[in-house]
Amino acid sequence: MQNLTELSGNETSNNSLSVIIKVCVVIPFFCVFLGCIGVMLHIFVSHRQFMDTSRYILFAYMLVNDTLQLLSSVLLFLFVMGGVKFALVYCIPLLFISTATFQNTPLILATMSLERYVAIVYPLQRPVAWRSDRIWIIILSLWLISCIFTIIDHSFMENDPAVDILSTPVLCKATVVNSSQIQTLFRAAASILFFAVVAVIILFTYVRILLETRKLRQDTASVSKAMHTVLLHGFQLLLCMLAFTIPITESVIVLHSNWRPENVAYFNYFCFILIPRFLSPVIYGFRDQSLRGYIRKTFLCCSNKVKPCRQTAGQLVCLSNFQNHN
Template sequence: MNSTVGQQLLVRDTFTTAFMKNFIVVLVWFLLSYINGSVVATFFRHQIFYEDPRYILFIHMVINDAVQLTVTIALFVVSYVLYTISVGVCCFFILVAVFTTRSTPVNLAGMAIERYIAICYPLRHAEICTVRRAYMLIGVIWFISVVPDITDLFVTLATEPLSFFQTAVFCLRPNVFKDPVLLYKRQAFDGIYFSLVFLTLLCTYLRIVFAARALSTERTSAKRATNTILLHGVQLLMCLLSYVSPSVEGILHIIFPGRILEIRFANYLIVYILPRFLSPIIYGVRDKKFRKYLKRYFVCSHPKIDTRVECKDEEE
């Protein structure tokens, strides 16, 4: 995003418009928090899930998306209420948002590989995909997600005086990490990351399709797996939007001058909020086993229905 657009973002909405925008995003945050909270609670209440690498990777992505959404909504609200915050606080929020945003596509790649092994190498799946390796993979995901962008902070510490971190800015990444080299570095890493993840999803999808044709007995499972990977591909495309959105905002501002706040709000809903709905849907609603326990969780927790005995019997 160029400096002109960054300056335009400081233009304030009317009180009514700002209130409505903040009300909408906070309402959406509560809705998604309830959905994600229910999914996470269902996961941890049933041992069958946290002993399965597939669901471990899934719940990691749900928690990651919940943190990412909370941080971005906090920044959105702050941009309307306070407008500027100290650089030090802004650095923390931006880095957490960047780390969680970058880890999502890498997590998608790991989940696609797990599905590929389950369909194409079913006899070795339990040997290859263990709980221990799932947690090791999560550690690798965070290492890959954190290392490239934490260098932005080190470069800024080396090039900016300490007094800079006490100044107040509108909390945007280009306003904090100003070195032009960092922009080219981010673009290079974004291209590498998403190219590798896209190729991973494409290769696993094609291999599962071929396996489904060769093994008629596994066609149903393979079809579910290919549909899941297709949805992961949609998630990946939505993740890509977060990296092109600054340029899109700049272009739209040129086409629709004076509408930067409306453009920014629409961009935020499409790029940051909409993709967060997909994670609980792919495994939380589409997956039969998880859906069964998720429905049971809602029914058993309903205060007006005494189904504790029934639910307990089903659990056993």
């Protein structure tokens, strides 16, 4: 997304075919993602009980953030694949949204981990900031942190006298617009900071959650489910964190292999930008017992009745029972 190489004007037919294949893979993948997100957001809006629970509010926020991130990144991807150039005044807002939402993803994962830790360890004495009517303060803080880092990054941009921000067409990608050495160093330092903080938070919270789960629920099924969820969360976080190393991995792979730079960049974009966002509705939506009934009813259009869920001790318990009709 941020590191795709500009296609040359004298592309061969093989290069043109490669571009078409890449676009035909990304667009359907993106459409399926939007469909899943649309269904889940519709469920949240239609059923008030979900928006009264901090866990689901954070989940909905993550879905909105991932949608903005993918929408902006896919637009940038298509512009670069097509060699479309336009003025910086239109390019910078796209890059800003893409970068801010990209950096926001690991922060949201860490916050959701902390929310689960607070809900399990302090079920009856939950801090005020983690209650559903105050969770917006934490969400606003995450946005503020992401935007501050992005603003600082763009403030280091070197002004080229030959480039008019209102009229000079440029290829809209980070390596062209934000190409100064100071920006590169700042992004590397910010990536290391994000990785370290988020990794420590998630490791700490999930270890504590597993320990508490073993204490409260002795049945092996519950412990096994918790461990599988942790593994999925860890895999998603790993993919998100690896995206911060894309500039390094691209340079190393291109230098030590016969892969073309644009193919390496596309592989990194698909694996570390698209896949982690697509996993979000799978990990947090389809595996959630309370949401799964509503999602199944929406997708399959079945006639099963889904009874409302009720909130008990900070947990949303679904009362739905599915019956098969012949």
